[in-house]
Structure formats: structure tokens, C-alpha cells
Amino acid sequence: MPLETGGGQDLALSDLLDRALDKGVVLWGEATVSLAGVDLVYVGLKVLIGSVDAVQRMRGAAPGGLPAAEADETA
Amino acid sequence: MTEAIRPDREGAEKVLVGNGGDAMQDRDRADTLAVAPDLRLQTDPDNAADDLVKLVLALVETVRQLMERQAIRRVENGRLSDEEIERVGLTLMRLEDRMAELKAHFGLQQEDLSLSLGTVQDLADVLGEEDGPGRRDR
Amino acid sequence: MSMLHVYAIVDGDAIRGAVPLGHDGQPVAAFPADGFAAVVGAAKSGGTMPTVEDVWHHDAILGALMAEHVVVPLRFGTLCDQAELSGLLRERRRRTWRDLDRVRGRVELALRLSKTVDEKLAPEPTRTAATDAQTQPGTAYLMARMACHHQAPAAGDTAIRDIRDRIDRLAVATAWDDGAWPVKASCLIARSAVPGFIDAAERLVERYPHIGMSCTGPWAPYSFVGAFGAHEGTP
Numbered sequence: 001m002p003l004e005t006g007g008g009q010d011l012a013l014s015d016l017l018d019r020a021l022d023k024g025v026v027l028w029g030e031a032t033v034s035l036a037g038v039d040l041v042y043v044g045l046k047v048l049i050g051s052v053d054a055v056q057r058m059r060g061a062a063p064g065g066l067p068a069a070e071a072d073e074t075a
Numbered sequence: 076m077t078e079a080i081r082p083d084r085e086g087a088e089k090v091l092v093g094n095g096g097d098a099m100q101d102r103d104r105a106d107t108l109a110v111a112p113d114l115r116l117q118t119d120p121d122n123a124a125d126d127l128v129k130l131v132l133a134l135v136e137t138v139r140q141l142m143e144r145q146a147i148r149r150v151e152n153g154r155l156s157d158e159e160i161e162r163v164g165l166t167l168m169r170l171e172d173r174m175a176e177l178k179a180h181f182g183l184q185q186e187d188l189s190l191s192l193g194t195v196q197d198l199a200d201v202l203g204e205e206d207g208p209g210r211r212d213r
Numbered sequence: 214m215s216m217l218h219v220y221a222i223v224d225g226d227a228i229r230g231a232v233p234l235g236h237d238g239q240p241v242a243a244f245p246a247d248g249f250a251a252v253v254g255a256a257k258s259g260g261t262m263p264t265v266e267d268v269w270h271h272d273a274i275l276g277a278l279m280a281e282h283v284v285v286p287l288r289f290g291t292l293c294d295q296a297e298l299s300g301l302l303r304e305r306r307r308r309t310w311r312d313l314d315r316v317r318g319r320v321e322l323a324l325r326l327s328k329t330v331d332e333k334l335a336p337e338p339t340r341t342a343a344t345d346a347q348t349q350p351g352t353a354y355l356m357a358r359m360a361c362h363h364q365a366p367a368a369g370d371t372a373i374r375d376i377r378d379r380i381d382r383l384a385v386a387t388a389w390d391d392g393a394w395p396v397k398a399s400c401l402i403a404r405s406a407v408p409g410f411i412d413a414a415e416r417l418v419e420r421y422p423h424i425g426m427s428c429t430g431p432w433a434p435y436s437f438v439g440a441f442g443a444h445e446g447t448p
Contacts, residue, residue: 011093012086012429013265015323018397019435020268020289086269091322092414092428147359157352164351167358 128181129188132174136188139170216256217244217298219291220274221433222309222441223282224317226250230281233273241274246302249309252278256292275433279320285312286433287441308440316438319385319401320431322410326376327395327425372421379417383410388436395425399436407431 146163149155155163178184218236226245235241235254243250252274271289278284293301302309373396381387384400391397402410407430414428 011325011427012089015089015325015429015432016086016268016272018323019321019399019432020271020286086429089429089432090427091411091430092418092426143358146355150355150359160355161349161351164349164353164355166351168351168354 125181129183132177132181132183133188135177136174139167139174142170143167215295216292217253217295218256219287219293219298219441220252220254220271221278221287222249222251222285222302222313223278224249224313225282228252228278228282230277232277233270235274236267236270244298244302246299246309247306249302249313251298251302253293253298272433279431279433283313283317284433285309285316285438285440286435288435291441305440312438312440316401316434318405319403319434319437320407321434321436322384322400322402322407322428322430323432324380324398324400324414325395325425325427326373326397327427372424376417376421376424376426379413383413386437401434401437402431404431 146155146167150160178188220235220241223243226243226248227250228241228243232241232252237255239254241252241254244253268289275284275286373391377389377398380398380400383406384402386401388399389396400410411428414426418426
């Protein structure tokens, strides 16, 4: 059974999420099952679950604030 | 001056070098992510039954792996009692036996069952639900 | 007061070039401070869960800004009260300038090293007579599985060391995360050096076929800025 997968997109998405999210978690899945060339079943799930703070802020549930700068120094 | 962008195959153009390394090894990182590729399963009348069996077993195997990772994470975080560890371990062990039987029965190897669905962090942990038995992680 | 979605800090006091609409469907705007500007939009209202597309969208905005600006990227979903923004920008002025200088003319490339299928780390189920014989077989089994999951890349692996050395020499700065597979690296590279970096990476792939290597990018330099939230392992 040939399984064509979008492998390149996974790699790029993984690298993107490592960087753009602060400990976020993503549920992401898509599958189309075809029978004799006829697409029969589509399952799609694209939900981003971010860190608690980020999600709450984005939903307007809590006031926001820019994240603290790295603890440093002389600035 | 400004326009909406909705790329069709987001990310494909970002891959500069890729020689088949498995991005899904990230599933060992409990704090990372779940990513599934866009699967397109082409099957025809002659192979339909076999292909569906493979799909079903692949899904079962994926769930087994997810459960195993979750269990390990909880053991590491000290959130399971000794008795729970033993029970969960036995269950996973029996699940593995069952999968071995099914694979043998249908003539499938482990590689045939890799769907590359990744790890799902416990939703309750992420959303920081109230402390309950074995719920909170961070 | 209204909440702003903050995408990035850029040099200058106005946005140059074509930039996608923000998450609220409106053009993004520049909120100027002291020689630099925050790129902002109204926070998307409605309380819907953010999606993967939203993260790509955030990145697309950064990418468009990078065509004409020096860009200090902020994390996806960074929100700030409009009344507080100018105060915060003033407070972090010096760190912001440092970030801008750090990333000027540079992009970030992401590297992954993994074991290829032949040497796959896939923790295959492993029952042994030893585990079965224990008085607590379930526990023994789970412990064995845990050990399987935790095989970190060997520190002495010459291939990995060689790859690390070569990559370190090619990049302005590299942050390595090698506690487990896949080994990951964030590389800060001069824009002009990107093609050479890719060539070098491809040569490494040929030299070490048992190690899967992928390189994605160019990304905004998320991992090399710190005025507004340090990324873990910011070098």
C-alpha cells in the first residue's frame, strides 16, 4: 500500500514550532483514505495548543505582557 | 501593500537539505509536539482488505506507542505508585504480545506499521488543570 | 485598553515592503520607539483556538519583514497592552539594540541529525526471559522500555563530533541541543553564507550516510535574540 507522506512539511513544521512557540504542543493530523481512486474518508485535525499563558492571553482570558527579557546585565 | 498569504504546501520550500532523517524521533520528547503527515492511502478492490488491516494495526501500534510514552513520562515524574507501575507495565507487555501475534498472523513487520503519528502531550497537563491525582506535570 | 499582537521588532520607524495582513485581517502597523519599531496588529478576538496555520502566518509575516528589515522575531502569540508597549520598548532599548546588531544580515537555519532507518532508534518491543522471570514483570518491562527510550547520542560518536565541528566553523553562532535524538542545532548564518552552508551540509550527508541530516530555513533568528523572551539555549 503506497503511503505518500508530506515528509518535508513535517520537518519544517517541527523546526518552526520549536522556535515560534514557547513549549507549545500541536495536534495535527490529516488522512485521506481512498478506495479505487475515490476519496472516501477524510480526517482532519489541526489544533494548536500553546503554553497555558499564551493560550489564555490569546483568548482574552488574561491580561498579557511581553515575556521577560533574559535575566542579564548591564543594560 | 499588504495581502493575505495562504501557502498551499506550507513548509515544503523551507527544507534545504533532507536525507530521510526521521523528524518523528521528536516524539521521544514529551514536551514537544504531535505532527502527522498528510496521509493518502491509495487502495484498490484487490488489496483493500489487506490495506485496511495494515491501517488498523498501524493505528493500534501508534496508540500503543503513545500510551507507552505517557506511562514512561509519568513514571519519570513520580506520578505512579509502585502498584500502578506494575499494572501499567503488565498491560503494555500484554499489548506488545498481542501486537506480535497479529503481526505474525498478517505477515507484517514493524516497519509496515509506522504511521509517524507523534506524541500527544497530555492535554490536561498543557492546560494546567487543577491538581488532581496524577494530573499536573510542571 | 486594547491588546496588541506583537510580531517583531524591526529597524527603522516604519514598515518597508509588502507584508501580509495580520491575524486580525488588517495590515500590521509600526509602533516606533527609539530608532526601531515594534510591528503590531490588533489581537485576534473571539477566543478561537490558534491553529497551525496561524503559526505559519506569523512566520510569513516575519519572512516578509526580513526582506527589507533587520528583524528581531517575537514568539507566536506575544500580546501586549497598548498602553504598556512604549514603556516596555523604552525599558529594553539597549537589549533590543544588541539583538538588532546580533542578527543584522543574518538568518537562522535549523539542523537535525537523526539515525536513519537502518540504525533506527525505534524502541522495538523487547521481551526477555529476564524480565519475564522477575517477581514484578510489569515493572521490569516498563523499566526496560524506559531504558530504550533514553539512548542519548554517544558523546564520543566521532561522526557527530565531526559534524558539530564543521557546522560550528561555518556558522556565526550555533546552539546545540544534543541530550537526545534527534540532535538539533540552531545556526546563525550570514545571508550570503547560506548557499555555502547548504553545500557543506550536503557533503556531510554524503560522508555520513548512516546519519540522517535535515536542514530547514531560512528562519527569522528566533534563537539568537533575548530582549523579549530568551529562547532556551540562546548562545
